[in-house]
Amino acid sequence: xxxxxxxxxxxxxxxxxLEFVIGWEQGYDPxxxxxxxxxxxxxxxxxxxxxxxxxxxASYLPSLKGRRVGILLKGCDSRSVIQLLQEGLIKREEIxxxxxxCRGVVDLSKIxxxxxxxxxxxxxxxxxxxxxxxxxxxxxxxxxDVLATKCLSCQYPTPLIYDHLAGEVLPPQRPTEVLYKEVExxxxxxxxxxxxxxxxxxDRCIRCYACRNACPLCVCQDYCAAESRNPRWLSQRAGxxxxxxxxxxxxxxxxxxxxxxxxxxxxxxxxxxxxxxxRKINKEIKELFGYEAGVNPEDTxxxxxxxxxxxxxxxxxx
Amino acid sequence: xxxxxxxxxxxxxxxxTVDSHQVxxxxxxxxxxxxxxxxxxxxxxxxxxxxxxAVGEHDLDGVVxxxxxxxxxxNTFRRTIERAGxxxxxxxxxxxxxxxxxxxxxxxxxxxxxIELVRMAVAKVAxxxxxxxxxxxxxxxxxxxxxGVAGMQAALDCADGGxxxxxxxxxxxIGGRMAQLDKTFPTVDCSICILGPKMVDVGQHxxxxxxxxxxxxxxxxxxxNYTVNIRRKATYVDWGKCxxxxxxxxxxPSKKAYDYHNEGIADTTAINISFPQAIPKKATIDPEYCRxxxxxxxxxxAKVCPLGAIDYEMEDEIVAEExxxxxxxxxxxxxxxxxLGEYGAGRYPDVITGIQYERFLNASGPTQGHVVRPxxxxxxxxxxxxxxxxxxDASLDRPYCSNFCCMxxxxxxxxxxxxxxxxxxxxxxxxxxxxxxxYEEFIRRAQEEYGVQYVRGRVxxxxxxxxRMVVRGADTLLGTQVEVETDLVVLATAATCxxxxxxxxxxxxxxxxxxGFYMESHPKLRPVETNTSGVxxxxxxxxxxxxxxxxxxxxxxxSKVLSLFSKDQLESDPQIAQVMELRCVGCLKCADTCPFQxxxxxxxxxxxxxxxxxxxxxxxxxxxxxxCPSGAxxxxxxxxxxxxxxxxxxxQAWRERSSG
Ligand SMILES: Cc1cc2nc3c(=O)[nH]c(=O)nc-3n(C[C@H](O)[C@H](O)[C@H](O)COP(=O)(O)OP(=O)(O)OC[C@H]3O[C@@H](n4cnc5c(N)ncnc54)[C@H](O)[C@@H]3O)c2cc1C
Ligand code: SF4
Ligand code: SF4
Ligand code: SF4
Ligand code: SF4
Numbered sequence: 001x002x003x004x005x006x007x008x009x010x011x012x013x014x015x016x017x018l019e020f021v022i023g024w025e026q027g028y029d030p031x032x033x034x035x036x037x038x039x040x041x042x043x044x045x046x047x048x049x050x051x052x053x054x055x056x057x058a059s060y061l062p063s064l065k066g067r068r069v070g071i072l073l074k075g076c077d078s079r080s081v082i083q084l085l086q087e088g089l090i091k092r093e094e095i096x097x098x099x100x101x102c103r104g105v106v107d108l109s110k111i112x113x114x115x116x117x118x119x120x121x122x123x124x125x126x127x128x129x130x131x132x133x134x135x136x137x138x139x140x141x142x143x144x145d146v147l148a149t150k151c152l153s154c155q156y157p158t159p160l161i162y163d164h165l166a167g168e169v170l171p172p173q174r175p176t177e178v179l180y181k182e183v184e185x186x187x188x189x190x191x192x193x194x195x196x197x198x199x200x201x202x203d204r205c206i207r208c209y210a211c212r213n214a215c216p217l218c219v220c221q222d223y224c225a226a227e228s229r230n231p232r233w234l235s236q237r238a239g240x241x242x243x244x245x246x247x248x249x250x251x252x253x254x255x256x257x258x259x260x261x262x263x264x265x266x267x268x269x270x271x272x273x274x275x276x277x278x279r280k281i282n283k284e285i286k287e288l289f290g291y292e293a294g295v296n297p298e299d300t301x302x303x304x305x306x307x308x309x310x311x312x313x314x315x316x317x318x
Numbered sequence: 319x320x321x322x323x324x325x326x327x328x329x330x331x332x333x334x335t336v337d338s339h340q341v342x343x344x345x346x347x348x349x350x351x352x353x354x355x356x357x358x359x360x361x362x363x364x365x366x367x368x369x370x371x372a373v374g375e376h377d378l379d380g381v382v383x384x385x386x387x388x389x390x391x392x393n394t395f396r397r398t399i400e401r402a403g404x405x406x407x408x409x410x411x412x413x414x415x416x417x418x419x420x421x422x423x424x425x426x427x428x429x430x431x432x433i434e435l436v437r438m439a440v441a442k443v444a445x446x447x448x449x450x451x452x453x454x455x456x457x458x459x460x461x462x463x464x465x466g467v468a469g470m471q472a473a474l475d476c477a478d479g480g481x482x483x484x485x486x487x488x489x490x491x492i493g494g495r496m497a498q499l500d501k502t503f504p505t506v507d508c509s510i511c512i513l514g515p516k517m518v519d520v521g522q523h524x525x526x527x528x529x530x531x532x533x534x535x536x537x538x539x540x541x542x543n544y545t546v547n548i549r550r551k552a553t554y555v556d557w558g559k560c561x562x563x564x565x566x567x568x569x570x571p572s573k574k575a576y577d578y579h580n581e582g583i584a585d586t587t588a589i590n591i592s593f594p595q596a597i598p599k600k601a602t603i604d605p606e607y608c609r610x611x612x613x614x615x616x617x618x619x620a621k622v623c624p625l626g627a628i629d630y631e632m633e634d635e636i637v638a639e640e641x642x643x644x645x646x647x648x649x650x651x652x653x654x655x656x657x658l659g660e661y662g663a664g665r666y667p668d669v670i671t672g673i674q675y676e677r678f679l680n681a682s683g684p685t686q687g688h689v690v691r692p693x694x695x696x697x698x699x700x701x702x703x704x705x706x707x708x709x710x711d712a713s714l715d716r717p718y719c720s721n722f723c724c725m726x727x728x729x730x731x732x733x734x735x736x737x738x739x740x741x742x743x744x745x746x747x748x749x750x751x752x753x754x755x756x757y758e759e760f761i762r763r764a765q766e767e768y769g770v771q772y773v774r775g776r777v778x779x780x781x782x783x784x785x786r787m788v789v790r791g792a793d794t795l796l797g798t799q800v801e802v803e804t805d806l807v808v809l810a811t812a813a814t815c816x817x818x819x820x821x822x823x824x825x826x827x828x829x830x831x832x833x834g835f836y837m838e839s840h841p842k843l844r845p846v847e848t849n850t851s852g853v854x855x856x857x858x859x860x861x862x863x864x865x866x867x868x869x870x871x872x873x874x875x876x877s878k879v880l881s882l883f884s885k886d887q888l889e890s891d892p893q894i895a896q897v898m899e900l901r902c903v904g905c906l907k908c909a910d911t912c913p914f915q916x917x918x919x920x921x922x923x924x925x926x927x928x929x930x931x932x933x934x935x936x937x938x939x940x941x942x943x944x945x946c947p948s949g950a951x952x953x954x955x956x957x958x959x960x961x962x963x964x965x966x967x968x969x970q971a972w973r974e975r976s977s978g
Contacts, residue, residue: 087905087907088905088906089905218947219903219905219947220903220905220947220948221903223901223902223903223948223950224947224948225947225948225949228901228948228949230898230959231949231952231957231958231959231962232959232962233949233958233962253947300910303911303945304907304910304911304945305910305911306911306912306913306941
């Protein structure tokens with residue numbers, strides 16, 4: 001049975017005990033998928049599964065605490081769920097997880113940077129290519145060229161937590177070395193250049209907070225410290241210093257929690273590479289605490305505990 | 319806001335490298351500052367009077383003192399401004415001594431830094447609000463953990479002062495290490511003869527509740543109101559019935575049980591009373607050796623006990639006690655001598671530890687005070703003592719001095735010469751430490767009167783030669799190698815922290831150093847306090863110390879508790895965390911992070927869950943405020959807004975400078 005059929009079959013059987021199941025359906029154009037809320041068996045037919053199913057549906061879960069729902073998760077998405085479980089923000093017994101072994105999803109901005117899709121007529125997805133029909137003809141792009149950056153170093157293609165798995169467990173197939181490549185490039189710049197780099201990138205930020213709203217772990221949402229007047233960390237001024245400050249806040253609140261799902265960067269209308277900041281911090285956390293977020297539900301994020309001495313930090317070796 | 323700034327010279331401590339006068343002059347220009355001055359010693363009486371006067375004359379409502387560390391004088395100045403009619407929390411100290419004048423010599427740079435520190439403090443005070451302490455009742459009972467000589471002294475002093483005491487001891491009897499010793503330096507009086515009566519006093523005191531063979535399971539609460547769960551370990555003997563007659567010990571067929579009191583130089587029975595003077599004098603069964611437990615059948619003791627006290631089915635029991643203060647007196651441990659491979663410790667039977675030797679010397683020990691060689695039971699004619707076995711040894715990660723070894727080696731050397739007059743005694747030492755009253759004279763006596771040979775140098779190796787051992791080392795005074803053939807080697811093994819000291823510290827929420835010894839609140843001025851209010855230290859748990867020092871600390875800790883309990887109500891510090899419920903998203907990360915479990919979940923009438931700080935438990939450490947993503951939890955008088963104001967002030971200074 002194909003993955004999609006297995007998913008439909010599973011949803012069919014579980015739906016009765018659930019308020020709804022969250023999946024994906026075809027969106028407003030051939031290149032976009034949209035989240036789908038399956039409430040009745042009739043909705044099941046609309047379900048799709050392909051590399052356009054980019055959304056991390058786990059972002060919905062914290063706001064659904066207390067309700068019984070089902071959810072479709074890719075490997076990377078499952079880490080968000082684990083992280084949310086660790087932090088007590090959702091309850092395991094309230095959700096039914098349909099896991100999907102995933103070979104990667106596309107990064108639409110990579111496609112858009114190659115071809116003008118404004119007048120595209122159709123999109124077909126092959127095993128290793130995306131074919132887009134535009135007025136000028138048929139464009140075939142190798143899938144690897146437009147996969148999301150996170151997918152190119154994916155270590156968790158199979159969800160780490162699930163109730164039903166649609167398909168076989170998929171072993172990791174991507175190299176790990178590339179994960180921090182772009183971080184290392186920036187690390188090599190000297191401080192002034194690094195600041196200049198980020199001021200240039202972040203100056204585009206319009207502080208729409210789409211990145212925050214998309215992040216499954218940004219639990220404060222409307223209570224975000226960035227918009228608070230008491231304490232007042234940020235003003236409404238439009239300068240780059242406030243933008244940089246916003247990103248420092250965002251990144252630090254995700255330190256040791258961010259699972260590198262990429263929703264923030266995907267949601268950004270200004271194409272700011274903010275996931276790079278997260279990766280840098282993830283890298284530091286890994287080096288400092290030997291910790292990777294969203295892998296083991298029993299773990300506690302390293303910054304959410306108090307230890308007189310951290311076992312992994314040799315404070316006294318001076 | 320009308321703020322006054324008082325800059326202290328601290329003699330030349332500050333003014334030597336900071337222009338205090340200029341700092342005051344600059345401070346006059348800061349927003350809100352209506353008065354600024356400098357003074358030779360602000361903490362002196364005239365200095366404080368000047369503050370009081372200025373508050374009245376200039377109608378101040380906030381005060382900044384730029385001087386030393388707030389640890390020293392924050393409370394002094396709080397009281398000063400309170401006398402002048404201000405809320406005592408409308409105050410801030412800028413530390414321009416430890417953080418400034420003492421750490422650099424460049425007067426101009428220091429002065430500049432001092433000005434900025436004052437600028438920040440002013441910005442902070444401008445955002446201060448009046449705070450008011452609340453009051454809570456005190457439960458005037460005290461828990462003492464560990465019944466060595468320090469804990470016993472503390473318990474007796476508290477009880478004599480009218481307090482109810484719960485004394486918890488891990489072993490079956492009270493007494494601690496001192497109960498194992500033969501004689502005590504420098505007076506060489508019999509240890510148990512001076513300790514015994516104290517033990518009896520403790521056992522009989524109507525205000526002391528003894529819980530021996532017990533451990534602390536967990537502790538919750540705060541100063542004045544702790545709840546302690548005590549695990550009373552199963553003894554398998556009903557102590558209500560046992561009279562300590564010892565019949566069971568005579569008949570017990572399992573005679574090879576490890577004898578803790580005798581440090582393994584003899585065996586004991588599986589059911590035993592650890593030593594004749596034990597208090598309480600009650601039997602316990604060691605299930606590791608008891609045949610009823612290891613083989614499933616025996617029952618001899620149950621048959622012989624005339625009072626039917628034996629109960630093989632007994633289980634651990636958890637007892638809760640409510641107390642208002644805690645004295646920790648859990649003493650020390652000794653380094654496992656097997657760690658000292660170069661001395662053959664653990665491999666050669668005739669290499670023993672000081673505490674084992676103490677048991678050989680002891681008239682109530684297994685050899686009735688006859689010193690013998692463990693390998694063949696013969697009287698040794700030559701004994702070599704090695705000091706600092708594992709202490710003061712950076713390579714073993716134990717650079718500290720174990721404090722009492724030099725002295726007890728001298729004592730044991732003298733006793734050896736007393737017991738075996740034709741013996742020869744050698745001491746290998748690094749240097750002898752004898753700073754207390756009568757100590758130096760005591761070591762001299764060992765050398766001059768008793769002819770003990772002191773060899774200054776480290777021992778590199780010990781190896782057997784026939785029935786004897788050869789000790790090889792350097793004599794650093796003569797600059798030669800020495801080899802001494804001997805019958806017995808005694809190692810002064812390093813004092814370590816008590817077993818499981820760290821676990822207990824976590825339960826008590828007190829800090830400990832890298833070796834597991836508990837940290838006092840201030841090494842000089844608060845030696846028996848900890849940083850957790852209501853928890854005090856006594857004896858060797860804070861660092862190796864001898865009996866006089868341990869007893870002194872026992873009394874000191876007791877006096878701290880008595881003065882704490884002299885009030886019926888305690889004041890709680892209002893500088894604690896507070897949740898703004900409107901902003902809180904109920905993620906409870908604050909609760910996870912709080913090292914004092916001071917935050918609980920609270921449900922609002924609309925069903926929303928928020929964090930809630932338990933006023934009396936919060937220590938004001940501020941960890942929660944750094945983790946709260948929405949800024950909902952704020953430390954009073956150190957809010958985000960205040961920190962931002964301080965940073966703003968700094969940036970403002972920078973902007974002013976760069977615009978010329
Ligand atoms: C060989 C040797 C000879 C010595 N000779 C002398 C001498 O002649 N003169 C002198 O002044 N000093 C001498 N000392 C030092 C002396 O032993 C100590 O100064 C003294 O015992 C310290 O008393 P204390 O009460 O602090 O600790 P301890 O005597 O160690 O007592 C601590 C007590 O706490 C109990 N305990 C530990 N952990 C727990 C727990 N978690 N819960 C409950 N109870 C616990 C222990 O069982 C023990 O009963 C000698 C030491 C050694 C090793
Ligand atoms: S910060 Fe970005 S990458 Fe990290 S968990 Fe949130 S959305 Fe995903
Ligand atoms: S989504 Fe992009 S533009 Fe919007 S706040 Fe985030 S980084 Fe800035
Ligand atoms: S961390 Fe902040 S938002 Fe979360 S429960 Fe605590 S006070 Fe509320
Ligand atoms: S300040 Fe916060 S973390 Fe610290 S003790 Fe108080 S509630 Fe706990």
